[in-house]
Amino acid sequence: MVGIVLSRNNIFLLILVIGVGISLSFLSYHYSGLTADQIADVASNDIRSNAIIETDGLSRTLIHIIDPISTNLEILSNVVNYSNIEGTQVLIDQVQNSTKGLTEGYYWIDENGRIVSISNVNLSSIYSYGYINLSNREYFVIPKETMSKYYSSAIESIDKIPRLYISFPIIEKSNSSKSTFKGVIVSSIKIHELGTFLQNELTPQVASNVGLMDKNGVIIYSRNPALIGKNYLDTEFQSLIPQEIKGPYNSILERSLQGSSGADDLLLMGGNKTTITYQPVYIGGKYIWTLFVSAPHQLATEVGALINDQKNFSTLMVLIIGIVALGIAFLILSWNKQLESAVNSRTIELKEANKSLQENNKLLELANEKLSIHDRMQKEFINIAAHELRTPIMPILGDAIFLEKQFEAGKKEVMVDKEQVSSIIRNAKRLKRLASDILDITKIESQSLKLNKEKFNIKDVIASSISDIKVQMNSSNPEQLKNLQINYNPKDVFVFADKNRITQVIFNLLSNSIKFTESGSITIDVILEKDQTKNIHYVVVSISDSGQGIDSEILPRLFTKFASKSFEGTGLGLFISKSIIHSHYGEIWAYNNHECGATFCFKIPQQ
């Protein structure tokens, strides 16, 4: 990941993401906690009420299964007939078959405690039991004494199997309403089977245990067979009760023995709860037993634990989501940063491209301008060349044709005046000068201008130039010559240079000044100048006039080809002059005077 610039916005965004993450996990944790508690409560309540309902249901079931036995016993006690034992035996067998799921058997015992009949046992076999005297048994003694039915507690017989006994007295009523005890009808129930039956009746979802206790506190049924027949206060039972619930548990049991129903929660070590519900069992309107159902809140605890897990899990999830969100935020930020830097670099590239494009455009424009200037200059050159070449041809040709026409008219001789001759010569010279200028330009441009240096007096060159120009003016414009003063104070200045070329320069500059000075004065000065740093002596020649000055448009390109605005020159004179001076390692320049006219100067090394 690319580094992120922690700008104010980015920091704000990150804090926001972290804050939201923390709040969400806290909320989720808190809410999950609440939910877990609530669900645990709901589950506990559900288990408790379920246990109560179960207990109630079980006690009813118990009554329902005990009732038929009681009814059977009651019927049998009324119908037994000592004179028809075989007939009674059939009945006994029938009732046993009707309740055989629970009852072990029905017994008919006479008033002496001897067995008369046992269900599903041959009468012939009964005789072998003849020696057994049951007259001391509770299920015989109590009905005999009370003349009413009896429900035993758990009783162990010889075979060590705890059983419940229900016995009804057989009462013979005489005419005088006197009741005579004639024996008992007993039914035995294996407690284990009753317990299994009850246990099976329990809803499997309620992982609970069933217990049965008689009204004296003797345990009739427990899942632990060792406890059956023991009083709840005995050490066997007490030692099994966890210490922390011993008090409340005992008080529950004590309360239950008063024949009431109820439910209580017991809190075990480790936070596990168990609900104990108890319900009295009435048989024949008489309180006999108490039924217990203990329902541990394992499910609730499990659900609570599950919810707790869920709580932790959801908190973890929120944290993970937060971290992922944070990561995404970072990614987005860094991506943004990358994008931004990409955009920036692109923008810079574009700017640079644009810049270089603009520069190229400028160069192109410049090149175009140069081209168009060059083009203009070319055209100008052609025009100048055309003008300069054609103009002198016309007078020469005109005079020559004029003369020729006279010959054609048949004359042998024709008159030629001086003007005609000098016009021809003058114009031919102009053509010659132009030819030589063009030749010079060709030499300069092919860089084959050669200098023939010699030592000469510059005074001579200037003087001859002045005289030449005066001669020229005299023929072309005598009026101007009259009005123009050429000032030169001659003094000897020797210079080592190409005499002809320097003459050409001076003549050019002089005729240039004259061209633009209709009247007034032209002053020529020559001075010596020393360059201290290079230790070179220069000859400086200046030609100053009082004419119209240099056109400001022309001034910057005064010494280039065809710069002239003159209608007489070739536009090549100053360019040739500059090239000659540069060949001498000199300089040439010009400026407009303060008052009027212009000054042209050049300097060349003296040696």
Place this chain on the structure above:
Amino acid sequence: MTSEIEINSYLKNNRLARIMVVDDEKDILRIIKRDLEITNEFQVETFSTGNEALISFKSHEPGYYDIIITDIRMPRMNGFELYRNIKETSPNTKIAFITAFEINKDEFTKVLPSIDVKDFIIKPIDMNDLIFKIKSMLSM
């Protein structure tokens, strides 16, 4: 020939066609004046600057000069400037240019939109052509 009839009308008026020629080249002025006047059909007045020509033009009544022929490339007042000045004073004046330039109609019409290529006479001038040109202009 219509041109002869026209020229005859000038003769009938007892006056030759008056031609103003302006050029800074005195040799050219001399040749043109001599060669035109030798025909006995024209009276030629020459001027070596645009300024002198304009002064003379303004000092005479309109129509004094029948045709004006001027060089273009002249110092100070060039041919086009002279043309403008004359047309300002007298728009109907017939003016032709003599030039050594290569004729580029587009360039010239930029300077003077009203001029036509036929108004140019190229140097070096063939005198027969010049005479024909002047006669055709007079007949217009």
